[in-house]
Structures are given as C-alpha cells and as structure tokens.
Amino acid sequence: MAKGIYVSATTPGSGKSLVALGLADTLHRHADRIGFFKPLVHGADGSGDPMVALMKSRFDLSDDQCRGGMTFTEARGLLAEGKRADIDARCVEIFAEISRHCDIVIVEGTDLTGQDSAMEFELNARLANNLSIPVLAVVGAKGRTIAEAANAVEVARKELIAERCSLLAVMVNRADPEIVAELVAEVKPGASGRPVYVLPELDEIARPTIGEVANALHIRQVAGRQDMERDVRSIKVAAMNVANFLHVLDDGALVIAPGDRADVMVACLASSFSPEFPVPSGLILTGGLAPEANMYSLLAQAPFPVFTAPHDTYTTAREVSEVRSEIWSGHRRKVASALGLWANRVDEDELLERLQIPRPERMTPLRFLHELIERARSQRKHIVLPEGRDLRILRAAEILRRRDVCDLTVLGRESEVRELAAGAGVDLTGITIVDPMTSVHRQEFAKEYAQLRAHKGVDLTKALETMQDESYFGTMMVHLGVVDGMVSGAAHTTAHTIRPSLEFIKTRPGVKIVSSVFLMLMPDRVLVYGDCAVNPEPNVEQLADIALASAETAEQFGVDPRVAMLSYSTGGSGAGSAVDQVREATALVRQRRPDLAVEGPIQYDAAVDAAIAESKMPGSTVAGQASVFIFPDLNTGNNTYKAVQQSSGAVAVGPVLQGLNRPVNDLSRGCTVEDIVNTVAITAIQAQAVG
Incomplete structure (x- = not known):
C-alpha cells in the first residue's frame, strides 16, 4: 500500500486546502504517481467536489488516482445509526483502491465547520490512524494573537498525541504578516521534534474574485x-x-x-x-x-x-x-500565489526526508515544467520583458511575481502599461516598469552602444534613437548587467529579438553561432531537438557548434546528453555530401568533447528504437537511447519537431536560444501566457549558469 499524508484542520477556517495544494505540488515533483482522497465531500458525490476537481486538473490525475468518498449526509446517517465502523471501513477501502495506482496519497480531512467540530476532529484523527498515515496538522491563525496561535499549536499537538496519531508537522496558516517572525520564534518544534511552519495571510489569496x-x-x-x-x-x-x-x-x-x-x-x-x-x-x-x-x-x-x-x-x-475566497476555485493567479507562499515558507527537503518517498523514475511534462519554476526560484535572477504593451506579457509577469520566481522589469510607457493592466484586472505590484524614452539609463546605454558600434558608423545621436527601441534597450540592460536575461518575441519577429544580441552581447568564447533547441516533453522523458528555429543550412563547424551547445543546454535542464547527429544514413551505409557533412561534424564534436557520448551519422529510428539500433549500430552508447537530436538543417528540424508535437502530443518548450554570452530568449508570436512563464523560468536558469 502506498504511503499517505492526512492533512487535518485543527481549527475552523484554517485554509487547509492551500496546504494540500502546496503539498501536492511538492510531492508531484518528487514521486512518479501521487493521489488525492477526500473522505467526506459535500454534494451528491465526490466527483463534484471542487478540491477533487482542482487536484485532477492541476496534476493531471485520473479518477483512479483522485476521488472523494462518501457525502456528509451519508456519514451523518451512519453515525445516527451507530455505524461509525462503516465509515472507517469505506474510507479504508477507497484509500486502498487509490493506493494501488499511486506512490503516495494526500488525504484531506474535513473543515471543522460543521455543528460538532469536536466530532469532526475525532473523525479525522481516527481515519488517519485507520489508514496508518501521519498527520499534517493545520492550525488557523487568522484573528489570533501570538499567544493564542501558539496555544492553538500546543493544543493541536496534545490532542493528536492523545488520539495516538503520528504527527508529521504542524502548519500555522493565515497568520497576520506583522507577527510572523515572532510567531515562528514562539512555536518551536517542542518535545515531539516535529517541525512547525508559519504561513502568513496573503491579501491576494484572501480576496475573493x-x-x-x-x-x-x-x-x-x-x-x-x-x-x-x-x-x-x-x-x-x-x-x-x-x-x-x-x-x-x-x-x-x-x-x-x-x-x-x-x-x-x-x-x-x-x-x-x-x-x-x-x-x-x-x-x-x-x-x-x-x-x-x-x-x-x-x-x-x-x-x-x-x-x-x-x-x-x-x-x-x-x-x-x-x-x-477559496483556493479550490482554481483561479490560476490565486493558485500561483498559494504555491509561491508555500515555496517561501515550507522546508520541502525536511518534509521529504521524513516521508522517504521513492525517487521518481519518469520525467513527465507536468513534472518538468514544475521543476523549471523551482529551479528558477532557487537562485533569484532578474529578467526584463520588453513588450509591456502585450497583455499576455503582463498576465505572465503577474503569475511569475505571485509564484515568486524572479525579479521582473517590464518596458513601456508606464501610463500605457498600467492602463492596460488595470483594464484587464492585472496586478503589477512588485514589478518594475521602465520607459526607455525617459529612463535614467538611456544616455549611458546610448554611449555604450555608440562605442560598440562605432565601426559601423553609429554616433551618439543614432545610438540615442536606437535606445528608444525596447528590444535594443532591454538587450543593453542584459549586456551591462542591469538585469540577468531577456525574453521577447510575443509581438516582435525572431530577427528583431536576436539582432541586438548579435550586435553587442555576442557569442560565448569558442562558439561561432547562436542556435536554438526545443525541449520536447514526452510522456516519460525529455528530449532536446536542435536547431529547429535559427540556422537554415549550417556548415560542418556550425553543426558541431550546435551539437556542443545543445549538449550543454541538455545538461542545464537535467537531461543526460547522448547526442545523435541525424542523417538519412546510419553509420557507413550511405554516401553523399550531406552524409559526409554530418560525419565530419561528428568527428569535430568528438575532438572537442571526447567525454561526450555522440553518434553520427544516424537515422532517427536507430537513435530512438533499441531493437533497430541493435541491428543497425550494435554496441553504440547512443543508438536506441539518444536524448539530444541534431538535425542537418532547419527545414528538417522545424518540420520534425512540429510533426512529433502534433502526432505524439509532446509538449514543445522553446525555442531556447544558446551560444550567447548572456541569456536572451525568443517567443513565438502565438505564445500563450504559460509559454511566457516557462520561457522566463528557462531564461532565469540559464542566467544561473552565467553567474
């Protein structure tokens, strides 16, 4: 049977659903299969419970992995008949059914808002014991003083111990932000040694929509x-x-x-x-x-x-x-705020160490995208978004700020940006807005640009004019270290985004071209495709550059690089200038990175299918298990990534630009808010590697 955690409120209005959501987000990144079970639900059946619905949609859980139990009406009827054991038996049965499909199950208890909260507390404790899982106790601190909140924690500890429950940790939720520091000092782990975490009340979560x-x-x-x-x-x-x-x-x-x-x-x-x-x-x-x-x-x-x-x-x-306001309403901005709060206030490593859950074997798209956010947050960076007149950019900026992923600067005339945001109900609190026309940096940036481009006849007058362009201004912010990276392209062409970078950010030492990869999120793993967006017909040296850069990018994002240099021929079976070019590029990659697993020329089927690899290229460390795919030209790469995306349902994240001294990334003009959020996270991670 899978392990589980019982999230139990010990006071009414504790906000335990936020805790259940944060816990699920943590576990989803560290276990292959999570489940969710709510023993008692309102309504006709568990399928209509809003928290069950949120967990299903948020973490892509099936009916077998996420469900409710019996209704409160059914439970009260059984209690009235003295059939308490029937409630327990039914809940244990459902938990066992869910466990068969999961590595760990989150069980969310009742709210303690009924007519008899003492009975509900006893019911939650009894169910936790019958399911043989530890309790994550949630104490509501809203409206309580430091002394009252600390006392509520102590009462919860004593009552759970009296019920013979195994206590995992205590969450003090919805505390007045002004008393959090003192409250943390007051609510020590105590004799039990179980950690106590304090989460402040956030207006953006508490406010109803x-x-x-x-x-x-x-x-x-x-x-x-x-x-x-x-x-x-x-x-x-x-x-x-x-x-x-x-x-x-x-x-x-x-x-x-x-x-x-x-x-x-x-x-x-x-x-x-x-x-x-x-x-x-x-x-x-x-x-x-x-x-x-x-x-x-x-x-x-x-x-x-x-x-x-x-x-x-x-x-x-x-x-x-x-x-x-209820977190289970599922509004993405509210969920983003909740997960940002959880990440800042809860020691995930400590909780995971106590749970000792098995390491995940698969990298699902959802887990990869969640890990992007966590990795970006782990070492805070500053990203500029030049397209402040695009509503998608502003919505993404708000989500990123609520999840506390990175510092953000948005470019544009402040009155226009704020008017657009206010009209759409977007909250830009905590986000810096800079107008290139009036910025204190404009003169400094123009002088730098004039100096860097003097050989092209650029003087200060021309440079001042150029710095009115948001893409150039944002890129100069990156170049001079005012920010750590830039994301653009929602409203501009790829050329307009990349051109300033090529002019003065330049490529890294030893790298001759800027290239790109798509991170292809397959159902159980991540593949890297390059170059599918920038270079139409790379020569031998450029192809080798793309392979080396793509291998580095793969390593940055946790993919063990096994590089397949793709061609229409495998090994020495074919001939022709195109095959020879791939063969020469492969040799060049091996010369520059002897430690890198690389094979080429190789056909796509031999690169991914172990059985075909055994017949076409036996003994290869890459064939049949490639993770990085280098296409011979843009036509092949672009068509292949789109074909795989459309036919297999893979999630394509990118293009991710590589080879620059500092990270600048391009968006598709058809990008969604989620695409922008993911690309900013990727850019922040790339900036971490720069230092």
Whole structure:
C-alpha cells in the first residue's frame, strides 16, 4: 500500500486546502504517481467536489488516482445509526483502491465547520490512524494573537498525541504578516521534534474574485467583459453623488448601486477608460431594476463584468462582504500565489526526508515544467520583458511575481502599461516598469552602444534613437548587467529579438553561432531537438557548434546528453555530401568533447528504437537511447519537431536560444501566457549558469 499524508484542520477556517495544494505540488515533483482522497465531500458525490476537481486538473490525475468518498449526509446517517465502523471501513477501502495506482496519497480531512467540530476532529484523527498515515496538522491563525496561535499549536499537538496519531508537522496558516517572525520564534518544534511552519495571510489569496462573488450570490452577468478572475480589492456602495463617489473609488473596487443609477454606471465606465482614474473590478446593479435600454450598448463596452442582483443594495452589500475566497476555485493567479507562499515558507527537503518517498523514475511534462519554476526560484535572477504593451506579457509577469520566481522589469510607457493592466484586472505590484524614452539609463546605454558600434558608423545621436527601441534597450540592460536575461518575441519577429544580441552581447568564447533547441516533453522523458528555429543550412563547424551547445543546454535542464547527429544514413551505409557533412561534424564534436557520448551519422529510428539500433549500430552508447537530436538543417528540424508535437502530443518548450554570452530568449508570436512563464523560468536558469 502506498504511503499517505492526512492533512487535518485543527481549527475552523484554517485554509487547509492551500496546504494540500502546496503539498501536492511538492510531492508531484518528487514521486512518479501521487493521489488525492477526500473522505467526506459535500454534494451528491465526490466527483463534484471542487478540491477533487482542482487536484485532477492541476496534476493531471485520473479518477483512479483522485476521488472523494462518501457525502456528509451519508456519514451523518451512519453515525445516527451507530455505524461509525462503516465509515472507517469505506474510507479504508477507497484509500486502498487509490493506493494501488499511486506512490503516495494526500488525504484531506474535513473543515471543522460543521455543528460538532469536536466530532469532526475525532473523525479525522481516527481515519488517519485507520489508514496508518501521519498527520499534517493545520492550525488557523487568522484573528489570533501570538499567544493564542501558539496555544492553538500546543493544543493541536496534545490532542493528536492523545488520539495516538503520528504527527508529521504542524502548519500555522493565515497568520497576520506583522507577527510572523515572532510567531515562528514562539512555536518551536517542542518535545515531539516535529517541525512547525508559519504561513502568513496573503491579501491576494484572501480576496475573493469577481467570479466567486457571482457564484456565491447566484447573480447574472448582463454586460461587460467575461473576466471572472479579477480580484475584489474593496466594496463600494454608490450612495452619494457621482462627484463625491469618484473620490472614494479605487482600483479593483466592486461597485454596488441600484439598477436605476445611470449616473453611477456612466461614471464607472468613464473612470475605466481614463488612465488617471481607477478601474473597478465589477459592477452589481441591485433591486432587480434593469437599466434603461440605451444603457446596455454602453455597458457592453465595459472592461469589467456587470451583474444584476434581485435584492436591495444593503442586502447585496452584506452578502458580498460575507463571500470567502477559496483556493479550490482554481483561479490560476490565486493558485500561483498559494504555491509561491508555500515555496517561501515550507522546508520541502525536511518534509521529504521524513516521508522517504521513492525517487521518481519518469520525467513527465507536468513534472518538468514544475521543476523549471523551482529551479528558477532557487537562485533569484532578474529578467526584463520588453513588450509591456502585450497583455499576455503582463498576465505572465503577474503569475511569475505571485509564484515568486524572479525579479521582473517590464518596458513601456508606464501610463500605457498600467492602463492596460488595470483594464484587464492585472496586478503589477512588485514589478518594475521602465520607459526607455525617459529612463535614467538611456544616455549611458546610448554611449555604450555608440562605442560598440562605432565601426559601423553609429554616433551618439543614432545610438540615442536606437535606445528608444525596447528590444535594443532591454538587450543593453542584459549586456551591462542591469538585469540577468531577456525574453521577447510575443509581438516582435525572431530577427528583431536576436539582432541586438548579435550586435553587442555576442557569442560565448569558442562558439561561432547562436542556435536554438526545443525541449520536447514526452510522456516519460525529455528530449532536446536542435536547431529547429535559427540556422537554415549550417556548415560542418556550425553543426558541431550546435551539437556542443545543445549538449550543454541538455545538461542545464537535467537531461543526460547522448547526442545523435541525424542523417538519412546510419553509420557507413550511405554516401553523399550531406552524409559526409554530418560525419565530419561528428568527428569535430568528438575532438572537442571526447567525454561526450555522440553518434553520427544516424537515422532517427536507430537513435530512438533499441531493437533497430541493435541491428543497425550494435554496441553504440547512443543508438536506441539518444536524448539530444541534431538535425542537418532547419527545414528538417522545424518540420520534425512540429510533426512529433502534433502526432505524439509532446509538449514543445522553446525555442531556447544558446551560444550567447548572456541569456536572451525568443517567443513565438502565438505564445500563450504559460509559454511566457516557462520561457522566463528557462531564461532565469540559464542566467544561473552565467553567474
């Protein structure tokens, strides 16, 4: 049977779902197969439980690996009949079924919010014992003083020990940020020696989204943008005249007003379209009053959602104020904040050492992408994003900041960037915005550029003009060490992104060309394809350069490089100039890196299939087990990576540029927010290697 961990609340409102999510993220990176089990769920069956749904989608878990148990109604019925043992037996049975498909299972107990919290506590402790798994106790510190929170920790310890539970660790969650340091000193591990971690309350997690408010109040959207992830930073009831109301309106406010207040509607719209005024997160029109018909065409243009509510303004405002944010809502920004908090406050190595879970044998795409974030975070770097007028860039920047991956600078006119962000509900707190036109660095950068390009006739006047270009300005930030790397290309061509790097960042010593690889995330491993994006027809030396750089990139990202120099011929079976070029390049790679496992020329099938390799190239250390594939030209490489991506379902991450003195990476103009997040993480990892 798989090992498991029982996440148990010891106080109401502890925020244990955040702990379960953080724990799952940690375990997913260190075990081949994780599972999730929630013994008691609300609703008709476990399939509709929001936490079960979040875990399934977030970690790509099957129904066999992630499920709920019985409903609270069923459990209460059995308790009323004195059949407590039936509850235990059913939960043990489901846990055993999940365990057959997992290496470790996270069990999330009840919330202690029912009528008898003492009974729920005893039920959680009993289930943990019957499942023979340790307890990760979660103590809620919201609204508690240092002494009260410390006392709650001690009570939880004593009660769990009294129930004969094995205590793994204690999480003190939702603590006032101002008392965290003192609370950490107060809640020592104690005689048990079990660690205690303190997680502060984060406003960006605690604040409900407009979608959570709409769901809780069952209100209908009638106009505006379909954007339910906007945070509700405050609640404003528009009971005063418009002039006074605008003085108290702020960014992210949820405005509540009667449905016949056309003046308030127009004021909210006007405010959202003006860069000097705040943008509300949403507008609720109360009293069941429909706006006048001619107002709907205006409200349709609102950059925030507009709802109608049947109750009066006071009742609606009270209901909104009672809405709680839940991590299981699955909003990616909220999840990003939760995982960033977990990573900063919890010693994962300590927890993993206590659990002693088996090492993972497979590298799944999801695990690889999660590890990218953790590796980027491990040694903090500073990345510049030149395309501040692209909303995808701003959304990605917010996710990266919430997950605390790296420091970020976004380029663009600050008023334009902030207006775009506010209109889309993007929070740029903690992100530096620099306008190349007004930056204090512009003169310094222009002088440097003029000096570096003087042989091309560039003077200071021309250099000042060039530094107005965000790509050149961002690249100069990298060159002079103001930042550690750059990611661009969402709104610019590859040539526009790379050209400044070629002009003055230059290639590393011994490297003649800039090339690229795609990290191909297969179901159980990571392959490296190069060059699929930059060099159309590399010659022998360039092909060798690409192979050597690709092997280094593979090592950077945890792939043991076994290099296949691809051709239409394997070994000495074929002839021709194209085959000879690959053969010569292979010899050059061996000469420059005698320690590197490399084979070529070799066909793709012989490089990946052990049976074919045995017949075509027996005894090779690369054939049948290659991890780095070097294509003879761009046409072959680009078509192959896309064919593999589309036919096998592999995730292609890249292109990752290599060979430069400092990391600069290019995005596809069709990139998603997730693509940008991953590329920034890759760039930060590359910057770690530079130093």
